[in-house]
Amino acid sequence: MRAALYGSYGSPEVLYEGTLAKPDAGPGEVLVRVHAASVNGGELMGRAGKVRLVTGLAGRGFPKRTGIDFAGEVAALGSPVPGLATGDRVWGALARSQGFGSAAEFVVVRPRQLALAPAGLDLVRAAALPGVGTTVITALRDKARLAAGERLLVRGASGGVGSVAVQLGRAYGAHVTALASAKNLGFVRELGADEAFDYTTTGPADLDRFDVVLDTVGTELSAFRRLLAPGGRMVAVTFDARRMAASLSYIMGSTVFGSRRVRIFSGNPGHQLFAELTRLTQSGAIRPVVDSVYPLADVAGAHRALEAGGVRGKLVVDVRASQVTELS
CATH class of the missing domain: 3.40.50.720 (NAD(P)-binding Rossmann-like Domain)
Incomplete structure (x- = not known):
């Protein structure tokens, strides 16, 4: 599968689109086909090597990955999950123990790490919210x-x-x-x-x-x-x-x-929080604010833009897109 990777700590230029083995959903796990992921400040610090105590322990060696939250659809279930079926539209985030890695074609998560996405909301825009x-x-x-x-x-x-x-x-x-x-x-x-x-x-x-x-x-x-x-x-x-x-x-x-x-708090949201976010979005209380959408091949451009500042709302990486789209 395609994924955003970096082979060393440094500026956004260390990021590139590479390939990894497609993961499989084991018992009690959900394989999500990712449509899009957002870019968050913590990922910039991780890529720059400013939180090595976290990135060094949470993961693997290089190449390392980026991305925390995601929106997509259920590709496979490792075992039956009540209220969830293949093809369902979902959003969520990786567990803290997983580190980064949602900027990829597929991710594997536990059911507690996601919820059904709001009906009718485009999944690329949806990725701005989890x-x-x-x-x-x-x-x-x-x-x-x-x-x-x-x-x-x-x-x-x-x-x-x-x-x-x-x-x-x-x-x-x-x-x-x-x-x-x-x-x-x-x-x-x-x-x-x-x-x-x-x-x-x-x-x-x-x-x-x-x-x-x-x-x-x-x-x-x-x-x-x-x-x-x-x-x-x-x-x-x-x-x-x-x-x-x-x-x-x-x-x-x-x-x-x-x-x-x-x-202060360290975020590690679970199903109930994602479900409440779905409710608030469907009620109209919250709407996603997307500044620009970048293709996976230009994840470096998304990091540069966030570091430059002046972003309205969120920057989103569309795993399937081929060019940058400005929405704000």
């Missing part, structure tokens, strides 16, 4: 316990996680304030933001108090934490890679000192 969608549900529903009528601030509101957080915050009945670049202010308002500010001209000192802050940027955590109202909650879904130790120390300290805690 990773970021379950992250946002966990962040806002489970960690922050966002309630109707509360004030939510989303940093990085036009990106992959941020664009879903704006939508879900609105669906949960919160008053949503979005921070984004000037060119994306109209875009995040269309997603459901009640207020939108240019992050280059609006700093923490210019903002009001918030019940929940969702941070997708990873810098200035202490400054934005001070915006929390009494009993407020802050959820950080990324770190400043250049100051990871300091960021982690600050977050852990916030759980001990003071009432305004900063929450």
Whole structure:
């Protein structure tokens, strides 16, 4: 089968389309024919060699693989799975123990790692949601316990996680304030933001108090934490890679000192989260936001684009496509 591979750590240019043996579904496993996978920040760090403790232990040697989430169809079942049949449209993500590898023609997963995809949603667009969608549900529903009528601030509101957080915050009945670049202010308002500010001209000192802050940027955590109202909650879904130790120390300290805690979590979503994401998408509460679609042969181009910044929503790798398609 065709798969995105890299033979050494480095820039996006180390990525290439190669071939691997097609996997088989064993007992209790599902073989998925992948239509598309999205590109996530963690994959960029893995490819660049910035998290070698994880990539070195989770996998194999080189060549290594990339891709976390996927959308596709069931190609085979290693044993019967209630509610699942060959040909069913599904979406999901690889288990944490599997590392990366969804940017390929086929993946093998356990039934708990997927759910039926929303009816009528194109699977290439659908691939933009499993990773970021379950992250946002966990962040806002489970960690922050966002309630109707509360004030939510989303940093990085036009990106992959941020664009879903704006939508879900609105669906949960919160008053949503979005921070984004000037060119994306109209875009995040269309997603459901009640207020939108240019992050280059609006700093923490210019903002009001918030019940929940969702941070997708990873810098200035202490400054934005001070915006929390009494009993407020802050959820950080990324770190400043250049100051990871300091960021982690600050977050852990916030759980001990003071009432305004900063929450973090390591995503390893299961069936219930993917099923809830399907429900929210089918209800219209969430829609995928796809900036551009890249063919598997140009997975390096997708990584370059995400590293360059300015992406609206997600970049998707279409395993069957032959050219780049811009959708935003």
